[in-house]
Amino acid sequence: MLDHHTIERYELGWLVVAVVMVLLMFAGVIASMITETVPGMFGSPARYINPTQLSQTEFAAPGLKVSPDGSVNAYMVARAFQFQPSVLRVPANTPVTLHFIAADVIHGLMLGQGNVNAELIPGHVATFTRTFKSPGTFVSQCNEYCGSGHQTMSFTLIVEAPK
């Protein structure tokens, strides 16, 4: 039989182990929040636009924009229950920077091509730069329940081979 004092020492020892584990987990969570080790979860860099004022931004006319310097940007607006534009054509083997924003409620987006997965929070711009290698047609569905028409909310990505 163990005496009282020995048992108390064991209890104290295990209590210290548990407290150290909790502190390590806490430090890990804080460290991952600071370093954003969850890659591209909210896109980067973080940018906020008042969703009622999209008409004064590049999101006023969503779609693909090719700049004079050759850089390709795509602006997509998610609103109940559609993505604008509903069909996005991008060139293959060219870096494309995709900018997504939700105009009303939280929507979600997953693009299997390019490993893009974003929660679209109203006003928060989610930005991803991807190079789509294989031409094809890919349908992307809103993956965060947003209301009665959620299941019809999708858009089509068409990756076009260079002509």
Ligand SMILES: [Cu+2]
């Ligand atoms: Cu939605």
